[in-house]
Amino acid sequence: MPLFTGIAIVVALAIFAVLRVPNIEYLFVAGYTIVQYIVLATAWNILGGYCGYVNFGSAAFFALGAYSTVALATFGNQIDDLVPESMAPFFHLIFPLPIPILIVFGGIVSGIVGFGTGYLTLRLRGAFFAIATLALSVVLATLVVNWDFVGGSGGAYVVRPGEFPGLGSYMQYLFLLMLGLAVFSVVIARWIERSRLGFGFAAIRDDELAAEASGVPTLRLKLIATTLSGALMGMAGAPFPYYIGYLAPASAFGLEYAVNSIAMPLIGGTTSWIGPVIGTILLGTLQQVTTVTISSAVNVLLVGVLLIAFVIIAPNGIVGLVQDRLHARRRK
Amino acid sequence: MDFPFDLLINAIIAGLLLGGFYAAVTAGISISFGMLDIVNIAHPAFIILGSYIAYFFNINYHVDPILTCLLLSPVFYLFGTGIYQVYYLSFEKRGQQSLRGLAFFFGVLFVTEVLLLLVFGVDYRYVQTSYIGPSLHYGIVDLPLRMLIPCAGSLLLFAGLQLFIGRTFTGRAVLAVSQDQLALRLMAADPIRIKRIAFGISIAVAAMAGAFLIIIQPVEPSVGREYIGRVFAICVLGGMGSMPGTLIAAMLLGVVESITATFYGPSWAPAVSFGFLLLTLAFRPSGLLGR
Amino acid sequence: MTALLSVQNVGKRFGGFVALDDISLDVQAGERLGLIGPNGSGKSTLVNCICGTLQNERGSVHFDGHAMNGLAAHERTHRGLSRSFQLPRPFPSLTLADNLCIPMLYTVHKRTGTPLHADDIGARCGELLRMVGLDNKAKHLPRDLTQVEMRKLELARAMAAEPKLLIADEAMAGLSHSEIEDILALLLRLNESGITVIMIEHIMTAVMSFSQRLAVLVSGKKIADGKPEDVVRNPDVVKAYLGE
Numbered sequence: 001m002p003l004f005t006g007i008a009i010v011v012a013l014a015i016f017a018v019l020r021v022p023n024i025e026y027l028f029v030a031g032y033t034i035v036q037y038i039v040l041a042t043a044w045n046i047l048g049g050y051c052g053y054v055n056f057g058s059a060a061f062f063a064l065g066a067y068s069t070v071a072l073a074t075f076g077n078q079i080d081d082l083v084p085e086s087m088a089p090f091f092h093l094i095f096p097l098p099i100p101i102l103i104v105f106g107g108i109v110s111g112i113v114g115f116g117t118g119y120l121t122l123r124l125r126g127a128f129f130a131i132a133t134l135a136l137s138v139v140l141a142t143l144v145v146n147w148d149f150v151g152g153s154g155g156a157y158v159v160r161p162g163e164f165p166g167l168g169s170y171m172q173y174l175f176l177l178m179l180g181l182a183v184f185s186v187v188i189a190r191w192i193e194r195s196r197l198g199f200g201f202a203a204i205r206d207d208e209l210a211a212e213a214s215g216v217p218t219l220r221l222k223l224i225a226t227t228l229s230g231a232l233m234g235m236a237g238a239p240f241p242y243y244i245g246y247l248a249p250a251s252a253f254g255l256e257y258a259v260n261s262i263a264m265p266l267i268g269g270t271t272s273w274i275g276p277v278i279g280t281i282l283l284g285t286l287q288q289v290t291t292v293t294i295s296s297a298v299n300v301l302l303v304g305v306l307l308i309a310f311v312i313i314a315p316n317g318i319v320g321l322v323q324d325r326l327h328a329r330r331r332k
Numbered sequence: 333m334d335f336p337f338d339l340l341i342n343a344i345i346a347g348l349l350l351g352g353f354y355a356a357v358t359a360g361i362s363i364s365f366g367m368l369d370i371v372n373i374a375h376p377a378f379i380i381l382g383s384y385i386a387y388f389f390n391i392n393y394h395v396d397p398i399l400t401c402l403l404l405s406p407v408f409y410l411f412g413t414g415i416y417q418v419y420y421l422s423f424e425k426r427g428q429q430s431l432r433g434l435a436f437f438f439g440v441l442f443v444t445e446v447l448l449l450l451v452f453g454v455d456y457r458y459v460q461t462s463y464i465g466p467s468l469h470y471g472i473v474d475l476p477l478r479m480l481i482p483c484a485g486s487l488l489l490f491a492g493l494q495l496f497i498g499r500t501f502t503g504r505a506v507l508a509v510s511q512d513q514l515a516l517r518l519m520a521a522d523p524i525r526i527k528r529i530a531f532g533i534s535i536a537v538a539a540m541a542g543a544f545l546i547i548i549q550p551v552e553p554s555v556g557r558e559y560i561g562r563v564f565a566i567c568v569l570g571g572m573g574s575m576p577g578t579l580i581a582a583m584l585l586g587v588v589e590s591i592t593a594t595f596y597g598p599s600w601a602p603a604v605s606f607g608f609l610l611l612t613l614a615f616r617p618s619g620l621l622g623r
Numbered sequence: 624m625t626a627l628l629s630v631q632n633v634g635k636r637f638g639g640f641v642a643l644d645d646i647s648l649d650v651q652a653g654e655r656l657g658l659i660g661p662n663g664s665g666k667s668t669l670v671n672c673i674c675g676t677l678q679n680e681r682g683s684v685h686f687d688g689h690a691m692n693g694l695a696a697h698e699r700t701h702r703g704l705s706r707s708f709q710l711p712r713p714f715p716s717l718t719l720a721d722n723l724c725i726p727m728l729y730t731v732h733k734r735t736g737t738p739l740h741a742d743d744i745g746a747r748c749g750e751l752l753r754m755v756g757l758d759n760k761a762k763h764l765p766r767d768l769t770q771v772e773m774r775k776l777e778l779a780r781a782m783a784a785e786p787k788l789l790i791a792d793e794a795m796a797g798l799s800h801s802e803i804e805d806i807l808a809l810l811l812r813l814n815e816s817g818i819t820v821i822m823i824e825h826i827m828t829a830v831m832s833f834s835q836r837l838a839v840l841v842s843g844k845k846i847a848d849g850k851p852e853d854v855v856r857n858p859d860v861v862k863a864y865l866g867e
Binding site for chain 2 (some may be wrong): 120121124126127128131134136141142146153255259263266270298300303305308312315
């Protein structure tokens with residue numbers, strides 16, 4: 001496990017170093033999106049692929065992270081109005097909060113909501129949980145649209161600093177942070193796979209009733225998965241306002257987050273940490289290409305069609321296809 | 333302050349009319365989800381599809397939308413049976429219906445919405461009929477025909493379905509298949525065929541509801557998404573497959589939404605249905621009438 | 624002496640259908656109880672209520688001195704109740720060895736306080752697979768097994784939880800004569816090592832030779848409970864099986 005973590009960090013740093021060579025801003029902008037989706041897809045897969053519980057509300061958890069950043073940034077701008085005079089200097093000192101702290105906040109907020117949603121609905125069948133996550137997305141979006149503190153339906157501006165000391169453009173800093181988050185989520189996913197927790201998740205996914213009878217505390221494990229998955233998604237969302245500059249509810253709660261975070265693991269393969277990574281890189285790159293060359297609507301259509309095709313033809317994704325090939329060869 | 337009673341009463345009436353319509357919208361899901369246990373979250377996409385097809389024939393050939401969908405219901409039925417067949421072969425048979433089946437329907441929902449977007453664009457589309465515009469007036473009560481007629485149509489549709497399920501052999505077989513597949517097999521009825529028929533019906537009903545929808549309000553491709561919450565909220569609240577329950581739940585939701593929209597503004601309306609859904613799932617998943 | 628398992632006035636209905644009607648049953652530690660009854664009489668429902676897969680609406684279940692009402696199935700398994708499912712429910716994406724790991728990781732591991740070592744778990748899994756004759760397929764997936772082998776896996780998995788009381792729900796259905804003998808020998812050996820066993824079966828020869836006591840369930844009611852030779856001569860029992 002430490003070896004894996006080490007290799008992952010090295011690979012990530014290598015990627016960063018390679019991208020610095022041509023030093024084209026666009027590479028970091030596009031790269032950020034792909035790496036962000038690695039986090040989202042991996043997070044989704046912990047609950048969906050490992051545990052078998054479909055979450056349609058990835059957008060909600062992602063947006064919660066983004067909006068907690070906006071709320072904190074807005075608070076930072078209004079310290080003198082909101083905080084008693086004696087405490088103001090302290091707050092002025094710590095605000096604006098550095099992004100890593102915002103990431104932690106985003107994770108905590110989304111984690112709590114993930115826990116709450118799970119607590120309310122995980123005692124029911126998986127289908128009800130899935131529908132509840134869909135509902136959550138819409139309810140949260142409506143609440144945000146009606147909350148003026150974070151900009152309401154008009155959206156919120158978050159000013160991105162031009163430069164990050166020592167690194168160059170701020171975008172590179174964001175990219176590096178997201179890369180770090182991706183390494184973090186992949187390491188967690190792999191750790192889970194090989195741990196007692198991962199076995200429990202697999203048992204729940206395979207046959208929840210039999211898992212219970214075998215002594216697996218299914219509700220507790222499912223709550224862990226939901227909380228962890230939600231928290232990671234929130235962490236991915238926290239830097240988003242800085243990335244995009246202007247956050248509108250439509251973009252934060254966009255359906256493409258839900259579809260992509262489901263399509264990428266399903267296409268790549270849900271049983272291993274590498275599935276979401278493969279799926280994200282393939283699908284993400286494809287989308288960047290189609291958006292630029294054809295249109296963004298076609299790009300989204302493509303994702304939907306690929307999702308349907310893979311789900312029917314190759315239910316275990318690319319990883320599954322490879323595994324089947326190996327399994328067949330081993331049996332001979 | 334003078335409490336705006338006329339506003340309240342009209343909001344309630346509008347809510348009841350809307351509720352009637354919601355019942356028709358949900359009837360299809362009552363069958364596919366409540367009875368067949370298929371989580372067809374793409375159901376609203378089929379409704380919107382029905383709306384757009386009605387729109388197409390209305391704009392180009394001046395055919396009444398309700399008539400269009402009525403005449404085309406066999407087509408929608410076949411379309412539905414086709415989709416079930418794919419679903420069955422790919423998922424139910426393999427026993428992987430939970431994760432993969434959900435993802436499948438989600439993909440269908442998505443693809444349908446985007447295709448409609450590409451073909452028709454983002455603009456709101458509406459139909460022209462003789463009864464969109466005029467209203468009946470009884471004192472302070474306003475009954476817009478564009479809501480009354482779909483509501484009446486929906487209730488007829490609903491009653492028809494209820495009769496079908498209660499009185500015909502196929503209908504009762506559908507009810508039976510949701511309870512005991514083995515017993516059904518022993519009675520020499522093929523459960524797969526019954527499910528296919530039922531699913532086909534649920535899609536045909538969805539398309540019919542689409543015709544009603546585009547009479548009530550203009551549509552654009554993403555309208556379907558608002559209905560996901562409504563439809564499942566009503567289905568769960570109504571007790572999953574209980575037709576009378578669905579009707580009551582639909583009316584209730586319609587009235588609450590209408591009052592919320594009237595007094596707090598329409599931007600809160602989606603939260604109402606989805607909030608209902610969350611609350612129901614959290615506290616009373618067996619529905620109002622319980623089982 | 625208080626019974627290891629005490630089922631008192633348990634009742635369960637599904638909608639209007641009464642599946643269990645006022646069932647009371649005591650099982651002493653170390654006993655071999657046979658539970659028989661026609662199809663649909665409620666045997667599996669009773670097992671589900673005892674083990675927590677279903678919650679009984681009426682009555683109570685006590686195991687090892689603790690009240691079980693309201694406890695989730697996994698908690699009851701932790702206390703020492705284990706069951707095999709009538710229709711085998713293996714974990715399809717896990718190898719046979721890993722299938723047995725699950726109860727070990729989540730029940731035994733938790734119970735003993737000191738966590739089990741990976742090698743220890745591997746050894747115990749191998750041992751269990753050997754006992755049911757499946758050790759040559761340890762790395763296979765359940766889909767490669769025959770129906771009969773799946774039943775053996777099912778039993779092995781129930782045993783992997785190291786229970787105090789094991790409920791074997793029709794573990795012998797479809798087995799050949801010699802295979803039945805093997806399972807019988809296995810269950811007897813388990814019982815000799817101190818595990819209480821409740822056997823639910825239709826194969827009368829097996830039940831009669833195994834059970835020290837026999838209970839009969841018909842239409843949700845217990846109609847007989849006593850020594851096997853007495854029970855099979857009970858006129859109500861005969862009527863239930865052969866009709867009027």
